[in-house]
Amino acid sequence: MNVKLGKRKIIKGAVVLIFAFIVLNVWGYLSSVGYIMWDVRKGKQRQMRLLCETDFQELLDACRRLSDRVAAGDLKPQQYNVRVKPHPESSRFPKAILDLEPTYIIINTYGEVMIELHGGFLHYGVTTYPKDYKKPAGVEYGDKMLIDGLWYYDEAYKGDPEYQKIIEDLLQKRDKQ
Secondary structure (H helix, E strand, O other): OHHHHHHHHHHHHHHHHHHHHHHHHHHHHHHHHHHHHHHHHHHHHHHHHHHHHOOHHHHHHHHHHHHHHHHOOOOOOOEEEOOOOOOHHHHHOOHHHHOOOOOEEEEOOOOOEEEEEEOOOOOEEEEEOOOOOOOOOOOOOOOEEEEOOEEEEEOOOOOOHHHHHHHHHHHHHHHHO
């Protein structure tokens, strides 16, 4: 009799463990999908803020100030995370940049500043160049010049005329404001 009772407890315990494992995995999957959907929506809001509301000249000037800090040795040329595990120095970046809520900012020794608004599977943002920047042969500036020295880049932009039209419409919306 005790052997049967022991087997039942083991079977019940195994069923509970399997059920808990399934529930936790389904919950983990659904929360991941939910986070991705939320992040895409927030990313689109950042994209709208950039293309429709941002003062491009102010943003370009802010990025050039970062370039100047690198040239002066006050700032290292590297990637600075902003939203996740922020680099301590990133909190001192100009407001025009931080208002975009970038994922990270890369500053190189040549004065280029890349502001990534969304990473992962949807990379887009802007890249700025110093006034006297000479583009190396074979290097592209970006997908769409916003003003001289400030270029928008977007993985979805390349080769998709419909998406290019969406970006153009956003920029026209900006011009009407």
